[in-house]
Amino acid sequence: MTHRASAEQLDRYRRKGAAAEFLRAHRVPEQLETVLDQVFLQKPADLHGFLAEYFLKLSAPPRISSLRGTQVYDAAGQLSVQAQVFCVICNKEKRMSSAAVPSCWPHQETSVERKMADHVTTAVQWINGPLNHLLQGQNPFDQSEVDQKLRDFFKARYEEEKNLQDMKTRENCSPKELYMELPSPPPTQRKSKTSADRGKQKNLSEKAVPPAEPEEAVLCGSAAIGSLSVAVLKTGAAVKNIPLYRHTAALKNAVLRQTTPGLKPPAHNQNQNxxxxxxxxxxxxxxxxxxxxxxxxxxxxxxxxxxxxxxxxxxxxxxxxxxxxxxxxxxxxxxxxxxxxxxxxxxxxxxxxxxxxxxxxxxxxxxxxxxxxxxxxxxxxxxxxxxxxxxxxxxxxxxxxxxxxxxxxxxxxxxxxxxxxxxxxxxxxxxxxxxxxxxxxxxxxxxxxxxxxxxxxxxxxxxxxxxxxxxxxxxxxxxxxxxxxxxxxxxxxxxxxxxxxxxxxxxxxxxxxxxxxxxxxxxxxxxxxxxxxxxxxxxxxxxxxxxxxxxxxxxxxxxxxxxxxxxxxxxxxxxxxxxxxxxxxxxxxxxxxxxxxxxxxxxxxxx
Structure with a gap:
């Protein structure tokens, strides 16, 4: 019995030593001493609420843990994609925000309704699949880095789609069509002076209308990019517990300081300033x-x-x-x-x-x-x-x-x-x-x-x-x-x-x-x-x-x-x-x- 008791005491002593070393390495005794002093000085009415808010400021910064894409209906009754952002805060995963942006198609686009279902389905697949892995562990405060990753992903998918379309075009065209020589222009015909004058007057009165510039093609699934960007923006504001317009203004001011020479960052706390x-x-x-x-x-x-x-x-x-x-x-x-x-x-x-x-x-x-x-x-x-x-x-x-x-x-x-x-x-x-x-x-x-x-x-x-x-x-x-x-x-x-x-x-x-x-x-x-x-x-x-x-x-x-x-x-x-x-x-x-x-x-x- 004496031998067993001494073994348990030795194990308890070792655990106490390990715990003391762990707490000392993370400065827990210093933080406890500081917060207890503040509690005694301020004597808050909600004691536990004061302690919770104090330790929340010391918690690890949130990181994006997962994304979720779902199909929703917009104000016009059309299918749209909604992006949701989840973060780990205080060791618990929480849904922080969601956002959906409308899908606009060029004026010259036809059969929009038929393409919308594929567009939304692809966007949901992107969010739940590759984009979910791409943004895991990302800091929601770093909007520029998140957007750059989204742009790089979109560019890669755009190039893939373009190469695929070019390959289909070459497969559908015969070698004779691909290398067909352009026909020689017809010989010019001489016109009488009277007919030439009439044609000249007609051209002066009605000039040729410039052809339409090619519209930027809407890549199937591209709404996932815009939805996620706004969802991350709203997540950053929610984590900071500030209005969304202030968080947006802070991001813009940061860009101005980087792009405008001579601008200095605020001397005090940025949010307070x-x-x-x-x-x-x-x-x-x-x-x-x-x-x-x-x-x-x-x-x-x-x-x-x-x-x-x-x-x-x-x-x-x-x-x-x-x-x-x-x-x-x-x-x-x-x-x-x-x-x-x-x-x-x-x-x-x-x-x-x-x-x-x-x-x-x-x-x-x-x-x-x-x-x-x-x-x-x-x-x-x-x-x-x-x-x-x-x-x-x-x-x-x-x-x-x-x-x-x-x-x-x-x-x-x-x-x-x-x-x-x-x-x-x-x-x-x-x-x-x-x-x-x-x-x-x-x-x-x-x-x-x-x-x-x-x-x-x-x-x-x-x-x-x-x-x-x-x-x-x-x-x-x-x-x-x-x-x-x-x-x-x-x-x-x-x-x-x-x-x-x-x-x-x-x-x-x-x-x-x-x-x-x-x-x-x-x-x-x-x-x-x-x-x-x-x-x-x-x-x-x-x-x-x-x-x-x-x-x-x-x-x-x-x-x-x-x-x-x-x-x-x-x-x-x-x-x-x-x-x-x-x-x-x-x-x-x-x-x-x-x-x-x-x-x-x-x-x-x-x-």
């Missing part, structure tokens, strides 16, 4: 009326009529004003005895779909509604028109079909816009008035109306292409393989006003786009009409962010709508509610502090 940096909320551009090719009526040119609020209005005030105006427009159309714009229904994007034959009909109705409500056009309200001209080109005839049976050449469309804008100066912005290929017409219209109207180009399908000449604003949509780092890069480098827009097939309850727009420091945000859960949730989130910034006293108030006209580029377009404590703002170029305006006259008005 950012809590005192003034933040501006993007101006809400609300879709008031919708038309386009899919709407009833003969007219196809105007896809959207968008309301631009005046300076100094809060988000809640903008929404209230727009709802009142929308009700008045509907009342006028439903009671009007005039022909034309007299049919309204609510569409899936939350705006009123209108049947009209001439664009003047829409603008006249809005003018009448504003007069009835006492809203001053040109001061309290401006308008933007989304022309969506690339969708209207008839390539067989080389003209735009602006309405049923009515064709306009690019030069004729310039004259049409000039006449419309001269009659309605309240219209201060045109979105996609031409195809990107009609660069001469972009420049002509800008030379004619550039002082009173800004031209905006949609970059959704051409992120890396140079902007059309004369374009002073750009629309971004986070779709397919676009990563958060891509959005940060474009928002930081693009010389012009950046506007983030949404598509009709958005996840119904995901309001993260509002946070991303605020965090990127964008000038405008276009979320759609005021109907439907998919848009109202985003507007409500903007209201919450703005109220939070007001409570903290760090909301940046605008003195004028952003402008980049030469006379205004050197003047700040907005005033900070508090002194500017951000070291990066002082050395940023003027175009980021004063971006494209929708009304040059507003800049001279008092705040």
């Amino acid at each position: 950012q809590n005192h940096v003034p933040v501006q909320v993007p101006v809400c551009l609300v879709t008031l009326l919708r038309g386009g090719k899919t709407s009833p009526g003969r007219r196809s040119l105007l896809k959207e009529v968008i309301l631009i609020p005046g300076v100094g209005r809060r988000v809640r005030q903008i929404l209230t004003m727009t709802l009142e105006l929308q009700k008045e427009v509907m009342r006028i159309m439903n009671t009007s005895t005039k022909g034309g714009a007299n049919q309204t229904i609510v569409c899936d994007a939350g705006a009123l779909v209108v049947s009209f034959d001439r664009p003047e009909q829409l603008l006249d109705v809005i003018t009448e509604a504003c007069a009835n409500l006492g809203l001053a056009l040109g001061t309290q309200i401006h308008l933007a028109l989304n022309c969506a001209a690339p969708e209207l080109m008839d390539y067989s005839k080389g003209k735009y079909e602006v309405s049923t049976g009515v064709l306009k050449s690019p030069d004729e469309l310039v004259d049409m816009y000039h006449t419309l804008l001269s009659r309605y100066p309240v219209v201060v912005s045109l979105i996609d008035p031409f195809r990107r290929e009609d660069s001469d017409q972009w420049e002509k219209l800008n030379n004619k109306m550039g002082k009173s109207c800004s031209l905006i180009s949609d970059l959704t399908y051409k992120l890396e292409a140079p902007p059309p000449p004369g374009a002073r604003g750009f629309i971004l949509k986070h779709t397919n393989h676009t990563t958060v780092s891509d959005l940060i890069h474009i928002a930081s480098e693009q010389q012009g006003s950046v506007l983030i827009g949404t598509t009709c097939s958005e996840p119904c309850t995901d309001d993260s786009w509002s946070d991303i727009a605020v965090g990127l420091g964008l000038d405008y945000v276009k979320l759609g009409g005021l109907s439907g859960a998919e848009t109202i949730s985003k507007y409500n989130r903007l209201v919450s962010i703005e109220e939070e910034l007001v409570e903290q006293g760090i909301l940046a108030w605008r003195l004028a709508l952003p402008d980049v006209s030469p006379s205004l580029a050197s003047r700040p377009a907005w005033r900070l509610a508090l002194p500017d404590v951000s070291p990066c703002l002082a050395s940023r170029p003027a175009w980021r502090l004063a971006l494209p305006s929708v009304s040059p006259s507003l800049t001279s008005r008092p705040a």
Whole structure:
């Protein structure tokens, strides 16, 4: 018995020694002594909550443990892919976030519905398979590294698909077809002087329309890249326990410090310092009326009529004003005895779909509604028109079909816009008035109306292409393989006003786009009409962010709508509610502090 007891005592002594050495190596006695001293000094009401929060700060940083991809339905009832991120926190795996981005297809794409099922299925397989292994153990705070891995994966799959398509093409073509010589050109025929003059006059009157640039192909499964990028962004904010817009702003500021010489990192704690940096909320551009090719009526040119609020209005005030105006427009159309714009229904994007034959009909109705409500056009309200001209080109005839049976050449469309804008100066912005290929017409219209109207180009399908000449604003949509780092890069480098827009097939309850727009420091945000859960949730989130910034006293108030006209580029377009404590703002170029305006006259008005 004595021998057995001594053996047990020796084993207990050894375990105590090993435990003491283990605790000493991990500095447990020092940490316990520190926290006990703080408990005694502070005497918190929730003693165990204080201890839990203290030790949570000492826990190992979270790492991505697994990913999960699932099929969900978007607001339009179409299949979409949702990415979920899981992390190990305090030795337990937790679901941290989920995100889904819409899949956009080029205008020239056909049989989209048939490809959507394969697209979503492939994306889910990527997330649950190779991407799950690729991002395991990754730090969710390192957004740039995660996005780079996602881009490398996408590039490899894109090259594989391209090589496969090239191989199929070679297999389907016979050797004779592959090496067939081009036929020699026919001999030139001499024409009489009279016929040559007639042909010359015809060519001068109608120039050949430039062919369409090839659209960027949508790789099957590419939505997995964009969904995962946003999900990791939301995970980083959740782990830090800070709002998503602040986490996004921190990532953008980090990129600016790396790319802008002379910028120094904050001297104090980064998160604490950012809590005192003034933040501006993007101006809400609300879709008031919708038309386009899919709407009833003969007219196809105007896809959207968008309301631009005046300076100094809060988000809640903008929404209230727009709802009142929308009700008045509907009342006028439903009671009007005039022909034309007299049919309204609510569409899936939350705006009123209108049947009209001439664009003047829409603008006249809005003018009448504003007069009835006492809203001053040109001061309290401006308008933007989304022309969506690339969708209207008839390539067989080389003209735009602006309405049923009515064709306009690019030069004729310039004259049409000039006449419309001269009659309605309240219209201060045109979105996609031409195809990107009609660069001469972009420049002509800008030379004619550039002082009173800004031209905006949609970059959704051409992120890396140079902007059309004369374009002073750009629309971004986070779709397919676009990563958060891509959005940060474009928002930081693009010389012009950046506007983030949404598509009709958005996840119904995901309001993260509002946070991303605020965090990127964008000038405008276009979320759609005021109907439907998919848009109202985003507007409500903007209201919450703005109220939070007001409570903290760090909301940046605008003195004028952003402008980049030469006379205004050197003047700040907005005033900070508090002194500017951000070291990066002082050395940023003027175009980021004063971006494209929708009304040059507003800049001279008092705040």
